[in-house]
Amino acid sequence: MSLSATAPIMIDVRGVNKWFGDFHALKGVSLQVRSGEKVIVCGPSGSGKSTMIRCINRLEPHDEGHIFVEGIELTDEVRNLAAIRSEVGMVFQQFNLFPHMTVLDNLVLAPMRVRGSSRRDAEEQAMHYLTRVRIAEQAKKYPAQLSGGQQQRVAIARALCMKPKVLLFDEPTSALDPEMISEVLDVMVGLARDGMTMICVTHEMGFARQVADTMVFMDHGEIVEIAPTQDFFAAPKSERAKLFLSQILAH
Amino acid sequence: MSLSIRNLLAVLALTLVLGGCGGGSYVWGWYVLSPKLPKGQDNLLFLLSGVGYTVAVALCAIAISVVLGLLIALPTLSTNRYARAVSRTYVEILRSVPMLVMVLWVYYGLPVLFNVSPGVFTAGVIALALCDSAFEAEIFRAGIQSIDRGQREAADALGLSYVDKMRYIVLPQAIRRVLPPLGNQFVYMLKTSSLLSVIGLTELTRRANELIVTEYRPLEIYSFLVLEYLVLIMIASWLVRRLERRMAAADRQFQAKNNS
Numbered sequence: 001m002s003l004s005a006t007a008p009i010m011i012d013v014r015g016v017n018k019w020f021g022d023f024h025a026l027k028g029v030s031l032q033v034r035s036g037e038k039v040i041v042c043g044p045s046g047s048g049k050s051t052m053i054r055c056i057n058r059l060e061p062h063d064e065g066h067i068f069v070e071g072i073e074l075t076d077e078v079r080n081l082a083a084i085r086s087e088v089g090m091v092f093q094q095f096n097l098f099p100h101m102t103v104l105d106n107l108v109l110a111p112m113r114v115r116g117s118s119r120r121d122a123e124e125q126a127m128h129y130l131t132r133v134r135i136a137e138q139a140k141k142y143p144a145q146l147s148g149g150q151q152q153r154v155a156i157a158r159a160l161c162m163k164p165k166v167l168l169f170d171e172p173t174s175a176l177d178p179e180m181i182s183e184v185l186d187v188m189v190g191l192a193r194d195g196m197t198m199i200c201v202t203h204e205m206g207f208a209r210q211v212a213d214t215m216v217f218m219d220h221g222e223i224v225e226i227a228p229t230q231d232f233f234a235a236p237k238s239e240r241a242k243l244f245l246s247q248i249l250a251h
Numbered sequence: 252m253s254l255s256i257r258n259l260l261a262v263l264a265l266t267l268v269l270g271g272c273g274g275g276s277y278v279w280g281w282y283v284l285s286p287k288l289p290k291g292q293d294n295l296l297f298l299l300s301g302v303g304y305t306v307a308v309a310l311c312a313i314a315i316s317v318v319l320g321l322l323i324a325l326p327t328l329s330t331n332r333y334a335r336a337v338s339r340t341y342v343e344i345l346r347s348v349p350m351l352v353m354v355l356w357v358y359y360g361l362p363v364l365f366n367v368s369p370g371v372f373t374a375g376v377i378a379l380a381l382c383d384s385a386f387e388a389e390i391f392r393a394g395i396q397s398i399d400r401g402q403r404e405a406a407d408a409l410g411l412s413y414v415d416k417m418r419y420i421v422l423p424q425a426i427r428r429v430l431p432p433l434g435n436q437f438v439y440m441l442k443t444s445s446l447l448s449v450i451g452l453t454e455l456t457r458r459a460n461e462l463i464v465t466e467y468r469p470l471e472i473y474s475f476l477v478l479e480y481l482v483l484i485m486i487a488s489w490l491v492r493r494l495e496r497r498m499a500a501a502d503r504q505f506q507a508k509n510n511s
Contacts, residue, residue, distance in 0.1 A: 085410040088408075097405075098420055100427075113411055113419070162410065
């Protein structure tokens with residue numbers, strides 16, 4: 001999984017600051033992600049990891065700095081925003097499937113309404129991705145009839161149906177029972193192998209070692225360290241990253 | 252049919268209290284409404300003829316107020332402060348106008364101010380709908396706000412437009428939750444329509460008042476009026492409960508916990 005250093009920059013975060021009231025959530029965050037790159041973001045809770053990736057598709061607006069997705073700057077301009085959001089897929093900690101729709105309807109809604117696909121094409125595509133996340137037989141069920149791991153795989157398939165150029169994962173396995181984590185991680189490993197550009201907030205360090213090109217360590221709203229995965233796990237440069245790793249790998 | 256036995260007993264008990272075992276020296280004169288006498292039959296038909304307007308005015312008013320209320324509730328989620336303020340102000344003002352005052356204001360005020368004279372039916376529908384729309388707006392606001400924020404975020408992240416997000420994601424879930432209070436409002440509208448008797452809409456209450464003038468038997472006629480509303484509202488609540496049960500059955504389908 002080597003990454004070409006000449007691949008175009010897909011996401012460019014420059015000097016972003018964000019406040020929630022008095023709380024300084026992101027402090028001068030800068031990050032470049034190249035096409036095909038897999039970035040894992042780790043750090044203690046409250047360190048701003050989720051806020052950062054939520055800024056990348058503007059679920060949270062940033063207060064200062066610039067964010068570019070494929071060269072288009074994220075602003076309040078509605079046309080830009082819709083264009084960017086349809087290229088950037090997101091998988092949430094709580095899945096956020098639409099409970100009043102079947103699995104299949106969850107998947108076809110956005111392609112039909114945003115991309116203008118016909119129902120037939122959208123369903124065909126949906127079944128393709130459901131097969132890929134190994135859950136095709138559940139297409140006619142409602143989300144609540146599925147296990148957490150199955151729901152999260154549906155959520156991944158739903159994001160894939162928009163054929164995004166980047167996938168953002170916000171702690172995708174944190175709400176899952178332990179026995180269901182690996183079925184979701186397996187799907188994510190598969191996506192990584194196929195060359196999907198990914199930014200993933202997670203505490204699953206085994207998974208990180210396996211797929212990440214780049215590790216990002218955040219603490220107190222700052223990016224403390226950005227390093228190639230092997231270097232990061234072999235010898236983190238900062239004391240805070242060392243401490244964090246020793247705590248999280250102790251068990 | 253849960254409508255049947257328990258409710259019939261209630262009706263029976265009421266008639267007994269009013270008719271048979273009333274204390275004091277009052278002598279009931281039920282002959283005015285006796286189905287055995289030609290005069291009584293005429294009177295009964297006359298009273299019952301008001302039911303059309305009562306039901307029609309309530310249906311029209313609720314239909315309009317639901318649409319109005321929804322439109323007013325939508326800016327609730329807006330990030331635009333002014334849109335929220337407009338919606339808030341509308342609710343606060345209309346919520347504080349008493350229904351009867353609104354009826355009089357619309358019926359006597361509109362012709363003077365705008366040189367249009369709505370008929371009693373139109374004026375009644377407008378007045379009821381306006382007053383009720385503030386409450387409908389509050390019901391919808393609560394329903395919309397009860398939908399998990401993650402639902403809207405997922406819709407946003409997929410690139411859905413605002414209209415699609417509301418139409419496919421937020422409102423279908425919100426409306427299921429607000430059906431019981433909406434049904435309640437309808438029952439309330441059926442009763443409140445009696446206020447329109449003051450501007451001369453020939454609904455149930457107006458008919459009763461008119462008959463009293465000629466028969467001079469207010470207690471019998473008002474008692475019968477109570478009965479009319481009772482039956483009407485029992486039917487309405489029964490329909491509302493049926494609708495709720497059907498929605499609940501549909502809900503169970505997608506809220507069933509995983510049982511595999």
